[in-house]
Amino acid sequence: MFDINARIGHWPYRPVGTVDDLLRNMDSLGISCACVSSMDAIHFLNPQDGNDSLVAAIAPHRDRLVPLAVVRPEFAGWQDDLTRCIQSHGMRGVVLYPNYHQYNLEDPESAELGARCSEAQIPVFVQVGLEDARRQFGRTIVPEVSIESIGAFGREHPALRLVALGLKFGQPDLLRQPLPKTFYFDTSNYERLGDLEFAISHFGVDRILFGTCAPLFHPRANADKLRCADLTADQREAIGQGNAKALFGL
């Protein structure tokens, strides 16, 4: 399997697993590759500090861990950071947190980022939320990213490969149509009785990517979700890894 939604780093509100824990869980669950981004970069004022340390942390594991850059398009000099992440660090995509970093996908800076990533042919991942609002630290409740704004961003950049991470059951409907063919969402927080079966029938198997949201979620949750769903072998293969490989041109 190919996990397109994992992170490495610290989380301010509870202890989480390390890169060794991630690799051990990948081994036990049959996950051969994982996209990883810096979790520190979510809370660092300058996310590039997190991107730089991520590359060092995963250096011995580049055969299995695919690094993604966390970019904050309202932070001065982000264009240089993006170039450094792609050209020097070999990062294969960009992760956005409009809610944690307090900007909107409708902002001109976001449009510039979308255009640059389209031109560079690298995918953009938008994380809708990372924690159930009911479970967040009361002083700093972070709302989810507007689902409608993610759909609109995709329509604004039809050549961009865009992935919504952490959509919950029912939320893909809020993206509105038409969605570009290059629009995807992951399994990580998509949970309900018959969840994946419904998603395939409504959105097509080609749009769905296996994601775990590790280390905040244990990756077993999504591995078992995929294993236990009522899918054909071809559908399981596509969600489990085929779609992710196509996304990265592997």
Added chain:
Amino acid sequence: MIIDCHVHILSADDEHLSEILRAADRSGVDKMCICSLGRQWVEFPSAIQLEEAAADVRAACEKHPDRFIGFTYVSADHLDASMRLIESEIASGPSRAVKLWISQFADDTRLTPIVERAIALDVPVMAHAWMKATGNMTKESTYRHVANLAARHPRLKGWMAHYAGRWEETARVVRSVPNLCLDTSGGEPEDGIVACLLKHLPPDRLFFGSDVPGRSFAVQMSKVLSAGLSKEHQSMILGENVRRWLHV
């Protein structure tokens, strides 16, 4: 045997029940404790809605007696109707537990007759609980309400649903209330939940539950399977504990 202790049915329609059973089969769930919160979920149900919920649970249990274990939804707002349902559905029927939701706090003293009857019948009282950073609903219990209930009635088999959401704190609150167990149903599959609960509670006080259909069997079971438990403790939490409590 794996018993999911927290499943909701939305009706007793064959198609709905079959969808639940097929998913349970694929996830290795042998039996399910089912309750109904009515065909429309409202904070303050009428007596008629409680009776309708009980009828759906009874019908589902009669259709699949080898798979479903019924729980009876009651409310302090309708004490007479609730007591009648306990007699018809538990004392004389197939249900094995009382279910409280959000129409009263769990330590509301109006519940005393219900609790005393549950003790006499040797059936648990499962109480919904959440501790929400975003604010609870009007009469939605926190872990403290449920702990108060169990502490006030030491012979009660008390049962707190959803580990009240805030798993880092709940086990600390309830560890001094030995007649209170927690179920692991609902919420996101955050890493470390069961291991954290077991820092403070013995493994015989945890029950595996899913909160299907709002959640999935496989995802919610992963909370237990990923906790690095011994086979013995895993088996207890996945079904043996609740089987023993319910005498099934």
